[in-house]
Amino acid sequence: MARQGSVSAKPAPSLRIGEVARRTGLPVKTIRYYCDEGLLQPRARSESGYRLFDEENLAELTIIRSLRAMDVSIPELVRILEVRRAGVCNCSVLKDSIAAKVDSINLRIDELAAMKDELARLLNSWQDCGGSKADD
Amino acid sequence: MARQGSVSAKPAPSLRIGEVARRTGLPVKTIRYYCDEGLLQPRARSESGYRLFDEENLAELTIIRSLRAMDVSIPELVRILEVRRAGVCNCSVLKDSIAAKVDSINLRIDELAAMKDELARLLNSWQDCGGSKADD
DNA sequence: GGAAAGTTTCCACCCAGTAGAGGGTTCTTG
DNA sequence: CAAGAACCCTCTACTGGGTGGAAACTTTCC
Numbered sequence: 001m002a003r004q005g006s007v008s009a010k011p012a013p014s015l016r017i018g019e020v021a022r023r024t025g026l027p028v029k030t031i032r033y034y035c036d037e038g039l040l041q042p043r044a045r046s047e048s049g050y051r052l053f054d055e056e057n058l059a060e061l062t063i064i065r066s067l068r069a070m071d072v073s074i075p076e077l078v079r080i081l082e083v084r085r086a087g088v089c090n091c092s093v094l095k096d097s098i099a100a101k102v103d104s105i106n107l108r109i110d111e112l113a114a115m116k117d118e119l120a121r122l123l124n125s126w127q128d129c130g131g132s133k134a135d136d
Numbered sequence: 137m138a139r140q141g142s143v144s145a146k147p148a149p150s151l152r153i154g155e156v157a158r159r160t161g162l163p164v165k166t167i168r169y170y171c172d173e174g175l176l177q178p179r180a181r182s183e184s185g186y187r188l189f190d191e192e193n194l195a196e197l198t199i200i201r202s203l204r205a206m207d208v209s210i211p212e213l214v215r216i217l218e219v220r221r222a223g224v225c226n227c228s229v230l231k232d233s234i235a236a237k238v239d240s241i242n243l244r245i246d247e248l249a250a251m252k253d254e255l256a257r258l259l260n261s262w263q264d265c266g267g268s269k270a271d272d
Numbered sequence: 273g274g275a276a277a278g279t280t281t282c283c284a285c286c287c288a289g290t291a292g293a294g295g296g297t298t299c300t301t302g
Numbered sequence: 303c304a305a306g307a308a309c310c311c312t313c314t315a316c317t318g319g320g321t322g323g324a325a326a327c328t329t330t331c332c
Binding site for chain 2: 287288289290291296297298
Binding site for chain 1: 318320322327328329
């Protein structure tokens with residue numbers, strides 16, 4: 001079947017999951033998981049049931065990958081992508097969400113700094129016992 | 137039974153799990169979980185099967201809590217505490233482990249900073265489309 | 273036509289706990 | 303001494319974000 005022979009304006013690439021995995025660097029399983037969670041909606045299914053993706057899906061996966069890397073949860077991402085897909089381009093919603101994320105990142109950085117101090121303190125307390133039992 | 141009547145040097149406090157939870161601020165369930173994982177070894181069991189803890193266990197829990205807070209894994213903690221319990225006072229092993237952790241914290245801080253930039257970039261790219269579809 | 277690669281669904285597992293059921297123990301109070 | 307509260311036990315099941323494998327189907331290549 002010449003599935004893409006007469007199409008001229010929109011090639012409708014119909015990428016299969018393996019190709020998407022190759023292009024995004026995400027594991028096939030993960031992409032399937034994202035579909036299951038409603039995060040990613042394949043453009044269609046082939047007659048035999050294969051998921052078919054398009055360029056828009058790739059763009060979404062880029063966003064998903066970026067935001068997941070900063071611990072935006074799956075349900076939160078579902079919400080964000082729904083807004084985006086709605087075409088409303090509701091940037092304020094996204095801005096709020098992302099601003100909150102930046103805040104939490106700053107908080108986390110402070111926590112990590114505090115942990116480094118704690119770590120040093122802990123290490124010090126262990127050094128106190130050095131030698132007392134080791135030579136026993 | 138006057139279990140601690142004749143003891144003079146070592147009171148052998150025999151704390152039960154609830155008391156340990158109260159003193160450390162950890163949930164009872166978590167302490168039980170740590171025991172199951174071999175992270176924490178109760179001094180003994182009462183005749184009726186209650187876990188009995190001592191001051192040493194409290195000290196260990198302090199360490200566990202500090203290190204868990206910085207994402208030291210349970211298996212890693214098992215290893216660390218085993219070394220500590222062995223009485224060898226092998227500070228160099230611990231120092232290495234903790235130094236590595238500090239490194240990874242620094243790395244993580246850098247990553248988070250990079251994420252903040254990425255986040256700003258992403259936000260910018262979304263703002264580009266602002267208005268084109270929203271007013272449609 | 274037949275092997276190899278790709279895809280499907282489903283089920284189980286990982287970590288670090290957490291929640292609840294169902295039952296035994298210990299402490300306090302009448 | 304009994305009742306009830308508070309405590310503790312084990313066991314099972316669930317969480318989130320995937321990951322691994324099995325068994326069956328489709329597509330592709332030779």
